Amino acid sequence: MFKSSIAVAALALISQVAAHGYVPFVKIGSQVLPGWDVNTDGYTTPQPSRIVRATKPDSGFIADVNSGDITCSIGNSKLPPTEITATVAAGQTVTALWNTWPVGHYGPVLNYMARCPDSGCSKWKGDSGSPWFKIQQSVYENGQWASDTLAKKSDFSYAIRIPSNLKAGKYLLRHENLALHGATNIGGAQFYPVCIQLNVTGGGSFQPTGNLNFPGAYKATDPGIHFNPYQGEAANRAYVPPGGPVYAGLQ
Ligand SMILES: [Cu+2]
Numbered sequence: 012m013f014k015s016s017i018a019v020a021a022l023a024l025i026s027q028v029a030a031h032g033y034v035p036f037v038k039i040g041s042q043v044l045p046g047w048d049v050n051t052d053g054y055t056t057p058q059p060s061r062i063v064r065a066t067k068p069d070s071g072f073i074a075d076v077n078s079g080d081i082t083c084s085i086g087n088s089k090l091p092p093t094e095i096t097a098t099v100a101a102g103q104t105v106t107a108l109w110n111t112w113p114v115g116h117y118g119p120v121l122n123y124m125a126r127c128p129d130s131g132c133s134k135w136k137g138d139s140g141s142p143w144f145k146i147q148q149s150v151y152e153n154g155q156w157a158s159d160t161l162a163k164k165s166d167f168s169y170a171i172r173i174p175s176n177l178k179a180g181k182y183l184l185r186h187e188n189l190a191l192h193g194a195t196n197i198g199g200a201q202f203y204p205v206c207i208q209l210n211v212t213g214g215g216s217f218q219p220t221g222n223l224n225f226p227g228a229y230k231a232t233d234p235g236i237h238f239n240p241y242q243g244e245a246a247n248r249a250y251v252p253p254g255g256p257v258y259a260g261l262q
Contacts (some may be wrong), residue, residue, distance in 0.1 A: 101214030102175030
């Protein structure tokens, strides 16, 4: 009796978790690479090496902007490092293939990069020294939040273009869905970041120093985080996402 009620509770938790969405695959050129499968990868021994940083226990949201989880994903800073990177040429596109995304989890899609130290990305947390710079964002366009476009028009995919003049090297790409459906209340926004480890080839000589830290870049009271998405078209079009504009000088 006791055991079976635990099992039922666990099942309910799993289905709730599955409803949010995560990034089990990443597409680069014609190649589809394993991302991080929340339901299996964290529970496989030894932990598989993936280009998306590990997340555990689940794909739930991050609500606390000051949490260490905001850098890359739930539990990431405490998990064994992800050793591998995916190679992508500057100017090429990295497409995050979400398993799902709930329509009505309104919000922008935000994308940042940070250059890893010479020792590589795998043992680097990326959580200090403001290494992050915003490379691309999608907000409210054509009468629809970017998150709804991802869910309804793009088959749960989102394409991120690596700047063509970016200096070659190892980078983290932080790709994030920010859900605002509960953001009318302070602390009600939901953050769903993932970090993809990249080896950028080609490129140019532009090496941004970065201007954002995670945690630190976001405040619970930022107008793009404490926001009522039910005010209608005009208010949605005036929405300004957190993290500032796309970093100057990227091409
Ligand atoms: Cu959700």
